[in-house]
Amino acid sequence: SSQLSSLPLQILLYVNGIYYVFYFLATLAMIIYKSQVFSYPDDLLAPDLAVLFLMAILEVPRLYLGFKGNLTEAEAPLGLSLGLTVGSVVLCVYLLLWQTYVLWADVLLNALLLSAYGLESGLKVTAIAAFVS
């Protein structure tokens, strides 16, 4: 077929966008809950919040570049999006393992996000390969 854009990637990116909104709000709410219920000193709360907001800031261009690259069948934005995904993965791993308090709900949300990132990365690599060739 003449269409090189990857449909699964598109679906995944779209679902990722919606899921990320939920993920961001849920993680923020849980950090607020943890700061009230547990002892959460300010010098430990600040890095956790910074990581969460940094991830949100990274997510927007990442998803936009992913959409654009996939739809215009250009490998440059898709490659850039892949690079940003690596950064998001690192931040997601931080929130999964090195947060001050890791609740069971945190583990579930982050694991789901990580698997989405992993799947996305795989699909992006195949799409780039398809566009280049």
Added chain:
Amino acid sequence: ADTRDAAQARVRSAPAPVTDVARLCVCDLLVAQCDVNCCCDPDCSAEDFSLFTACSVPVVTGDSQLCSQKAAVYSLDVEANPPERIFKIIDQVNPSIFCIHATNYEQALYLKSPEIPTPENFDQLLDKFGGATFSTEPDSWNLDTDAQNPPDANETSRYEYGLPVQTEDAFLRLPSPVVSSWCSDANPAGFLVNQATKCIRSVSVEKCDSIQALSMLFYINSSILAVPKSSQMVNITVQSIAVQSLNGMRTLLSSSDVLRLPMVLDEVCINAVLGVNYHITHTDTGEIIEAAAAFVLGAISKEALSIEQSFEISFTQENTQPVALSGNPGYVVGLPVRAGFQPQGYPFLAAFLSNKHSQLTILQSTSTQDCLAAQGARAPVLFGYNMISGCKLRITAAMKCQPLAQTLLDVLKGQSFPEYVASFGNSQAQDVLDWVPITQLHISEQIISHTLQSSCQIPVSLGIEVKWTKYGSLVNPQARIVNVTATITTSTLKQPPSGRERIIPIMSSVVFTDISSPAEPSYKAWPTINIKLPFDFFYPFV
């Protein structure tokens, strides 16, 4: 040196916390002894366990918020014979989705270990925890702060009872003994708290002009703030100076505006402050308007190593006479009964004069027990305290009856026997109805054989009977004096034959009688159901 360092290092760190649930036992309080019903106690043997009835600590776990953790479960198997303890370690799971899966913050789940003081952090720890209250800022109430930092953030702009009287640098000091009898200068004078303290200060005659607490300036140099945290100052004026010589004789100086500082003269230190009496005048809105200090200066001899200083402070409201209340409103047991006179010539606008000289007093027994040498020693009548006192009168043949009767009346009643007694402990002089007149009765003991009425009678006893009642509410009854009767008993003087003398006893007594009627309970009226049919209920039949 090596072992000492090791020992110091051991001391510097607190023992590591025990986190193994199998070894933690909260009920193990007695060392090397078995605690009763404590199933986790390692000092208990199987025989001890067989005597327990229940386990006081059934489960030992860490923080229950953790998703999965080890828990030590202790229980008693009462079915077995003899009963034995069952100890199990199980995995406790918290099913909540918000359970703590992992934590990277160690102190989250354990109590914080306190900082061990070392020479390096001692000062900082002392600043933080050394005061009466712990504060994170060094804003504590101590003498070294230059600025005034009152601890009460939402202070009103007036003095209230008990608040320390503030001066421009700290607070008005009333040196008083703390723990031991030595003077401590850190005792603040509380507003409206009349205090009198005595304490000992160590002195040396050589340095007496450099000891601050001996000089008048120390007590009057800082001005008092009229209201807390304001800039209105009230200077402390010198009301009077009395100079006490080495043998104890006091002379009041005529001019009190010259400041007399201590100095050494012929190996004696003169003008040292032996006593300060502060009089503070305030308005009824809690503002200080005047402050005066009366000094007693004395001399310290070379051998004296310490002197006793006495301090007093009293508060008076402006435009009122200072009157010590004996209760508010009911009399308090142990406080003097207030009494007074009605000034002559004012039958309607009757205000009573009540001061220290018109107190209700009775004769005070002296060691010599001689009525005529009684020297006027009198004891105040304290509410609720029945008192009896007396003296012996030695009658000789040469004594004349009339003067003797008058002298005895003075001995029994005192110089100014009051006419009225305050009904309540806080009766004001202007409230005429709050004062009870003293009823005076005369009873004469007649001896049957001498029936001549005209023979001279001398008073032999004075009995004051004070009838009081409980007034007010049942839960907080106030004592109120209802009736005071002073009974003088007289008897005929029997003169002894010349050369001999007779001794007769003279007695005075005060008795307080409670004549309160039993309390009447009063109940609220029963609620009535007010049902009335409307006017036209039976329309159209009516």
